[in-house]
Amino acid sequence: MRTKxxxxxxxxxxxxxxxxxDDPDLRQALSLRLRANNYDTVNACDGYSAIALAQKxxxxxxxxxxxxxxxxxxxxxxxxxxYPALAVIPVIVLTARDPEGxxxxxxxxxxxxxxxxxxxxxxxxxxxxxxxxxGMGGGGSLPS
Numbered sequence: 562m563r564t565k566x567x568x569x570x571x572x573x574x575x576x577x578x579x580x581x582x583d584d585p586d587l588r589q590a591l592s593l594r595l596r597a598n599n600y601d602t603v604n605a606c607d608g609y610s611a612i613a614l615a616q617k618x619x620x621x622x623x624x625x626x627x628x629x630x631x632x633x634x635x636x637x638x639x640x641x642x643x644y645p646a647l648a649v650i651p652v653i654v655l656t657a658r659d660p661e662g663x664x665x666x667x668x669x670x671x672x673x674x675x676x677x678x679x680x681x682x683x684x685x686x687x688x689x690x691x692x693x694x695x696g697m698g699g700g701g702s703l704p705s
Contacts, residue, residue, distance in 0.1 A: 575599065575600070575601055576600050576601070576621040576622065576693050577600070577601045577602070577603065577618060577619075577620045577621050577622075578595050578600045578601070578602050578603075578620055578621065578622045578623070578624060578689070579602070579603045579604070579605060579611070579614060579615060579618060579620035579622070579623045579624070580592055580595070580602055580603075580604050580605070580624050581604075581605045581606075581608075581611040581623060581624065581625045581626060581629065581634075581637065582604075582606070582624075582625075582626040582629075582655070583606050583607060583626065583628070583629050583630055584626075585606070587626075587678075588604045588606070591624065591655075592604060594682060594686075595689075598686060600689075603618045603620060606629075606630075607629050607630045607631035607632065608629045608630070608631045608632020608633060608634070608636050608637045608640075609631040609632055610631070611623075611625070611629070611632075611637050612632075612637060612640045612641070612647075615641065615647050615650065616644065616646075616647065619646065619647075619650075620650060621650070621693055622650065622651050622652075622653065622689060622692055622693060623641075623650055623651070623652045623653070624652075624653050624654075624655050624689075625637055625638070625652050625653070625654050625655070625672070626654075626655060626656050626657075627654060627656040627658050627663065627667070628656060628657065628658060634654060634656065634667075635666070635667075635670055638652060638667070638670040638671050638672060639670065641671065642670075642671055648671070651673045651692045651693075652671060652672045652673060653672065653673060653674045653675075653676065653685070653688060653689065653692070654667045654672045654674070654675045654676065655676045655678060655680055655685070656675075656676075656677065656678060657677070657678045658677070659677075660675065660677055663675070673688075673692055674688045674692075676688075
């Protein structure tokens with residue numbers, strides 16, 4: 562796992578995180594874990610709905626799978642960069658794909674971190690917290 566930035570941990574409440582994965586069980590499990598840590602979640606199941614939902618919901622952070630129907634994760638990353646309001650949203654890639662080549666390409670495409678499934682929950686939550694605390698979230702200011 563590689564990240565672009567880190568910050569000290571401060572409590573964040575009710576940041577909105579979008580989970581994009583075509584596996585409904587994984588989406589549900591990850592959403593439950595995030596809500597248990599005081600994050601709001603919205604979910605998308607493919608590349609097309611991910612862009613539409615990001616435009617509508619303006620999440621503070623996106624967790625993105627690479628293997629998606631209707632536009633893979635790389636297409637989603639590219640499309641996010643084309644909209645100034647979405648380009649600032651930090652994206653963490655969580656995928657079953659081999660990190661060989663995919664990790665470097667993911668980070669070069671604008672993601673802030675790459676995790677291979679299954680990810681360590683504490684490490685993933687730590688990167689989420691650090692990203693949000695660094696003020697990288699695209700959904701506007703976080704509630705206090």
